[in-house]
Amino acid sequence: MSKQPRSRWGHRRSWVYVLLWAYAAFAIAPLLVMVLNSLRTTRDMALDPLGLPWPPTGQSYLKAWITASFDTYFVNSIFVTVTSVLLSTVVSLLAAYAFARAKSRFFAALEAIFMSGLMLPVYLAILPIFFLLDSMGLVSSLTGLIAVYAALGIPFSTFILAAFFRSAPVDLEEAARLDGAGPVKIFLYVMLPLVRPAVATVIVFRFVPVWNDFFYPLILIRDASKRTIPVGITSFFGEYQTDYATLFAGLTIATIPLIAIFLVATKQIVTGLTAGMSK
Amino acid sequence: MSHRRQSKRRPRSSGAALPTRTALLFVAPATALFAVLVLYPLATALSYSFFSWRGIVRDSWAGFDNYVALFTQLPYRNDLPRAFWHNLMLFAGAMVFQNTVGLGLAQLLHRLPRFKRLFQTIYTMPYLVSPLVIGYLWSLLLSPLFGSVNAMFKAVGLDSWALPWLGDPKTAIWAIVFINSWQWIGFPVLLYGAAMGGITDDLEEAAALDGASAWQRFTRITFPLLTPAIGTVTVLTFIGAMEAFAIPYAIGGSQGNPAKATDVLSLLFYRTAFQSGSTNSNGISSAVAMLLFLFIFGVAVVMTRLMRRWERRLT
Structure with missing residues (x-):
């Protein structure tokens, strides 16, 4: 070209x-x-x-990291992001494989419901989410936040992964089946290696919005020691209003992992962004 | 991009069906998670809006009372149309910026022999940074005392431009419209670029041989073939503008300072739900959420339909 x-x-x-x-x-x-x-x-x-x-x-970094608790926020953010992205990728992989290979209207309908999640403003249901997590004792817990992010990641992850599973040739699966492999074995040893590039795209691409999000923890996290970076920043901006250097350092700390992931995985990001085109 | 080609191969997969029972097991975890944390809350949020509440206790059936209150009671009667207007400004601003500057950049990048990836990377960077960080960053940059922006204006002799952009109710929302468009533009540039890559070169070459100027080739060939991409980007821009929360929150706080000049619908929802102090805050805020929900989802669906019809007419 x-x-x-x-x-x-x-x-x-x-x-x-x-x-x-x-x-x-x-x-x-x-x-x-x-x-x-x-x-x-x-x-x-x-x-x-x-x-x-x-x-x-580097004074301002020292101050942001230690005095302003960015060390805690950073660890929480990493934990929440990594766990929730892995969880949503695993459940989406399973579901996407079923969508690509099961032949029944039921699965087609279920997939359509999942896909509608790509356009739904789910954050508007935050009150019921809050009450639901509260009833399970998961308000102000990282587990609750992880479950919410994992659920939110399902539509996009399934969308990308199902498309890849559909494009994978069925001959390999048939050969494996003739050799006596069951569906689980076929999924693990035949299909998963085939969709590795798509898995990379999904992981990288879900990492960004989960890392950046601040709406859910703003409402679901009440305990300062459980804050993720974005919601930590909001209180930090109130406390350090005139301490500009520290504020800039805090913003930079929040951004560094993204820049790093972007430089390493530009290709996956671009694939993820342009995937919307075929919707 | 690639699934369009791939989905045509779909019939081939008919040979390797998964037994229904196994398939059910495979979809079970995702379905459970999605049903419990997405579908159930969405359905419940709708029901919340039809009840009156006393704190966190659901009281009596209220019919459309909460909705009526939004349009008749203060402060909602004033806040709702103003916030809605600001969301529309965000949408309009982003549309103008991405379909002029964004489209122009995508066209310049298209067929760039060198550095294409580099430019794409740079343009997309602000889009990947958290909108909250972007909002706070610009609030520092635009600060009247320390801010680099006004310092720069003064340095180049534009002293009259060195204004308290975020402090003045007249300019604050425009600053947010600008920041939002600036952050978002990498996405349209990438998508328009991908769509341009999909247009066969033969068409343009043939037109060039027939003596069409670059401008004619753009308006007569590239632009019409870009309509699907522009449509997709428009729907996503609309959703993004209507859901805007983090940038206005970082700049004007939950109150939409100064003087609610930066208020948007999501802030209104957040304020009503968590900061209003009204005993019926759950009922009223759920009504706000449902109106916004129906508007976003309704318009997005209608736009997508229209787009498809338009595309069919073009091809």
């Missing part, structure tokens, strides 16, 4: 790059400023808002 004749286009290349770099600067500058300012002191920022962090200082 890239080997196109671009004779007409060639001489305009330079201004194309100018425009693209200009927008790139516009898109990235606020995030850069966030990182740069997190390495300065608040006093320095007040004197010169546009200054550079020279010499850089």
